[in-house]
Structure formats: C-alpha cells, structure tokens
Amino acid sequence: MMKGKDLLSIYDLSLEEINLIFRVAEELKSDRKIGKPHPYLQGKTLAMIFQKHSTRTRVSFEVGMYQLGGYALYLSGKDLQLGRGETIKDTAQVLSRYVDGIMIRTFSHEEVEELAYYASVPVINGLTDLLHPCQVLADLFTIKEKKGSLKGLKLAFIGDGNNVAHSLLYGCSKVGMDIAVASPPGYKVKEEIVERAMAVAKKTGSKILITEDPLEAAKDADVLYTDVWASMGQEEEQEERMKMFSNYQVNKEMLKYTKEDPIFLHCLPAHRGEEVTEEIIDGPWSAVFDEAENRLHVQKAIMALLMS
Numbered sequence: 001m002m003k004g005k006d007l008l009s010i011y012d013l014s015l016e017e018i019n020l021i022f023r024v025a026e027e028l029k030s031d032r033k034i035g036k037p038h039p040y041l042q043g044k045t046l047a048m049i050f051q052k053h054s055t056r057t058r059v060s061f062e063v064g065m066y067q068l069g070g071y072a073l074y075l076s077g078k079d080l081q082l083g084r085g086e087t088i089k090d091t092a093q094v095l096s097r098y099v100d101g102i103m104i105r106t107f108s109h110e111e112v113e114e115l116a117y118y119a120s121v122p123v124i125n126g127l128t129d130l131l132h133p134c135q136v137l138a139d140l141f142t143i144k145e146k147k148g149s150l151k152g153l154k155l156a157f158i159g160d161g162n163n164v165a166h167s168l169l170y171g172c173s174k175v176g177m178d179i180a181v182a183s184p185p186g187y188k189v190k191e192e193i194v195e196r197a198m199a200v201a202k203k204t205g206s207k208i209l210i211t212e213d214p215l216e217a218a219k220d221a222d223v224l225y226t227d228v229w230a231s232m233g234q235e236e237e238q239e240e241r242m243k244m245f246s247n248y249q250v251n252k253e254m255l256k257y258t259k260e261d262p263i264f265l266h267c268l269p270a271h272r273g274e275e276v277t278e279e280i281i282d283g284p285w286s287a288v289f290d291e292a293e294n295r296l297h298v299q300k301a302i303m304a305l306l307m308s
C-alpha cells in the first residue's frame, strides 16, 4: 500500500496508512524482543543526508536499517558536493542511481519536497524547519502503547509553534485526538498548518485549540508535550526566547490542570529547567525514553513499508 511512496508530512498519510505503520512497528518491536530476525530490507541501502545535528534520528535510522538487513550511509551536508553548490535536483537523481531510499534532515522544507520530486526512490523527512513527521508518528505510537487507544484523548503542547508542534497538529487531527497548543505571541504555529489540520479535524471529530494560555491548553490533557525553546538554527535567539517562553514551562503546577494520570513527552534533546522541570521529565509521568526508543521501531516500519 505504501511501497515507493515518500514520507514528507503526516498530512499526506491516510488513517489506514498510519495504522499500518503502527501495526508493523508493533510487530517489529516484539520480534526484536524475542530476537526474531526480520531482514525485510536485505541488500537495500538508505542514504541519510544531515544538514543539522542529530542523535536519535541518525542512530535509529542507521541501526534500524542494519536490523532490517540493509545498510545506511551517513552523509553530512558539508561533505557532500551539495555543500559546495551542487543542486538538490542533481543530487536526487544521482543518489537514486545508487540507493533504495533517502532520509534527509535539513532547514528548508521546500528543499525536501524538491529532493522527493527529482528522486526516483522514496524520500523520508527526518526533520525540517517546518515538520518532524517521523518523530510524531513515534509519539502517537507511544501514546497508543501507554493509553490503549488514541481517539478522544487530548494532547497539550506547551511551547514553540515549530516543526514538532506542526506535525503534532497533523498527527492528532488525523487520528481523532484533541490538541491544544499554547505559545507566546510571535511564536505561534503557522496559520496555514492550523487551517489544514482543522479541515482534517472536522472529519475525524478532533478538537483544535490555539492559545497563549498554557494552563488553558493543559486543562484535562491526557498528554503533556513540550520542545526546546530555541531549535537548531535559532541558537542566537536563545536569550530572547528564554524571556519570551518563561511562562511556558511544563512543571508540577501544570499537573493540577491535566487529567489524573497524564504522560509527559518530549522529542528530546531537552533543556531541564527551561521548557520542563527535572521533576517532570525524570518523574513517573515521563515516557520520554520509551518515546525515543519507539523512533527505532516506527522508522523501521516506515522503511520496510516504503522500501521493500
């Protein structure tokens, strides 16, 4: 059903495709637990282009490819001719002659779209300034594991209206989860993403709230989620952002407003004492390391479905 496709945005996935990814991920996760090999991508190669730093994405894709019987190449943007001005168009066509899939982490989302347009092999978005779909698929998979199902749950995202928040808007609306996003003025999610998510939400019955009030967002939430205040590429804005986001910290006070037994998620890396207190991220609510682990299982499912 998904063979040969790209994965650039959750918006492009049907609910059936999302559920299929989850089913395969579940199977791969339990196979791995009992040591059952699953070489679905034997002899296949994934090129991984990184224009930004990464721990989880790089390691989970690389290890995941290995566990599927294939091979992954780490290509730093600086080392590729891409870093010296070779075009995306040519890079896409050349890599397509060598490899069976391309994962890319970069700044501009349009660059990933262009790569996918010219590549004849599946392209997977490993994070852009706009979206982080693989992250959010792993997040939803984690919530499903913890809560049993997704539909009707409420996720509150407290913080920067950036790539992770955007993909959460698409992901939650697709699976029928309610989502509230609280960000300070000037750092809200993009209007066009909210509009597209709202159109999806209308069909799936999910509710979307965009607010400046973190406690209004947290009200009755089953899941609390946050991300760093300054993303990769925004390092010089760190000081300004520390001021703007100071009221947007996930802390124990916030738990008074959520449902009884919320789970806390964070895409990581985290800055303890900034967007989240140590007490929360290292406390009993936190599922951040299960979430990080699930990047592996979910991305293996994605690669197996697109590339086998």
Ligand code: CP
Pocket: 053, 054, 055, 056, 057, 058, 127, 135, 267, 268, 269
């Ligand atoms: N969450 C995430 O994508 O982590 P990395 O930046 O370490 O890949």
Ligand code: NVA
Pocket: 127, 162, 163, 164, 227, 228, 230, 231, 232, 267, 268, 269
């Ligand atoms: N918003 C963060 C996510 C990191 C996984 C960033 O873009 O740096």
